[in-house]
Amino acid sequence: MITGSAIETMIAAEAERFAKAKPVSADRAKRAAAHWYRGVPFHWMLDWGTPFPLFVKEAKGAHLWDVDGQAFDDFCLGDTGAMFGHSPPPIAEAIAHQASRGLTAMLPGEDVVAVGDALASTFGLPWWQVTSSASEANRAVIRWCRGITGRDKILVFNGCYHGAVDDVFVDLRDGVAELRRSLVGQVYDVRDHTRVIEFNDRDALEAALAPGDVAAVLTEPALTNVGMVLPEPGFLDAMRELTRRFGTLLVFDETHTISTGHGGYSRTFGPSPDMFVLGKPVAGGVPAAVYGFTNEVAERMERVRASGEGGHSGIGTTLSANPLAMAAMRAALEHVMTPKAYDHMLPLAAQLEEQIRGVIRARGLGWHVTRVGARGEFICEDSAPRNGSEARMAMHGPLERAIHLFLINRGILIAPFHNMTLVCPATSQGQVDRLANALDDCLQTLTG
Template identity: 55%
Template structure:
């Protein structure tokens, strides 16, 4: 029998598709190859961020222009962009209101370590969109999660954070763990890791309320940190009642509930939290909240804010271990205000959801037509095909469903056909700028790629 590395496709066919996709990429981009060969050596590993090497092509694109839902590379290829900066540009590249706000603010100053008039407007808009939290600004969602976890530990006096196996919360240490044989351990491959992450984090499976109950019963968990939907590898939806169960258990055991909406903001206006009526103690959002400019927000419920105020008044003077100099700068506030008021709107979300629904249906039709043992999942504007039967219920099932070689071959072949999706998994986003024609081209490219795999 031929080897089946995953997804019902033989290793030989995956290798053949990979080779043809690589050859096509190289042939189509001579200017990019020459430019990288001449100048990329100044960068560690030839790229300014190491994950830029994770794209499955022989070398990355060099982007000349990103506008709406289209990228153009220096070889002149126009590419339908469904990656959208892995959510950072979820509302499209350079939304006009954000671009106008940034141009106007650039002449009035960039950073000064003081609030401005936009600060006041942004606070009101954040509460209007997401709920009556008491807000703070960070530059990345990773920073926002780190800072908020300090608050959780301060007010509870507890050391540990509960996360779900396979979770995504940026590069927060407590999220860099996995569950193996009932133990919480560091994920393999962490660079320079020396601390025992199991001393400050406990991992359980998503959708397992009994495991959450048992972990919280120890009395040492300050907060449960979770995405509403697991998104970073083979998307996993919550079981009915799971989030209400989390809320009930955290309250019963005196732990805080912390919702990270950095990916699930695709759900709808206000994120999964507002759409589904969740009631977290801490709310975190990054990536697209400033229309593509680096910014993140985190907020405390009024009750938790009062608890922290009492703690803060009694702690010794000195460094808090929170905050970075360039966070909450004037440029961020200009972009935040424009995004929240003019881009993150009901009309844009309705357009995104309608397009994502068309994409989901088209991908599902292609999968059925080729009898692939795969499925499609959608959360609002976020769509993912998974190269395994579904639905999946937890991180272990998601890890088992992940087929890296097959997925890389598909991604590379889709780019050959003019469609870009996220390199880390099979995620696609529909923005307000994404057209019906672009969605149709992606469905056609996906179907043609399946025809090659399952011929």
């Protein structure tokens, strides 16, 4: 059993240990606070639970070094942006080569043909477009779905996250839809155009689609942003059948579930969506994203385009598909995001899953461990959540902060959100062993 006092004691001790060991980061944090709002250039950099931000000096492969000289085994990997490792040589070389040959031109470059071929062969969809982020790709897909169906509503699942897209910031609280409390400056009620239901609820899905006014179901094949919620057997197939029955487009956002296997969750297990979004990892962490779609969707998009007029569509920016991003994307698809990479990542992630499960059992805890390919998570509850509401109830903020601080102080980074880990092609068995051993030490301290 882990008590509240044990958690408080660990947080206090580990925060003090961090502060003493990081004088250079402390100095950088103080100086940065002079001009950066809240002391950082982007607010997620504060989400690690440390007394002040950890400033990075270098990252390579599955390792990261801070400005105080400490080395870390990195199982966060930029929260998927570096899912195939930090600065893989093919991507670093492609960026360096392109950097002196032009960064943006609003014209296609020589990498375009190769990238299109690689996207189609890897993910099984014939048509593609490029944006600068998954948020932008999801926003574009929502607009296209509404445009080609003539319907104004989309459907999402409770606890979803699809980037900075206003339309999806709706939650269920005690079965009632409400605007997500973190949404800043929202001036209209997105619930007028967005329905939200629980994941794995087939009956609720059918009822939500039955009126025939939903343009798209937008979802991850397995939820990964509210903790990890796996689809129950048959749920995704039912989703595919119901969307077809009611004329709704099915969109899979695989920015995180690309961890499943080569081609993502849908290519590994099915079913195939109408549209597909992939963000951060597609260019190795260089800002870029793609969305793909079927022949039928492409034909419908063309009819919408032909019925309008040229000019500002609200889709994409002039930086989309810039030569630097395309060069990085080509290197990632051809040389980094390969079947061989998954042949290393998946067995090692399965090994990490079993080692963490063994540590939890050895300390007399009934916590659950789950995995989607190279992505794993331990959940501080006795059973796996089946929807967003259950996943939120399984979150224990102070306990998770204590664990994260303990691991950081021992040179191990896991994702600051929940207890999520990623294994990349550069991750070693030694790193997996160190994570499991450090977690064992942490739980031994917490349980007394």
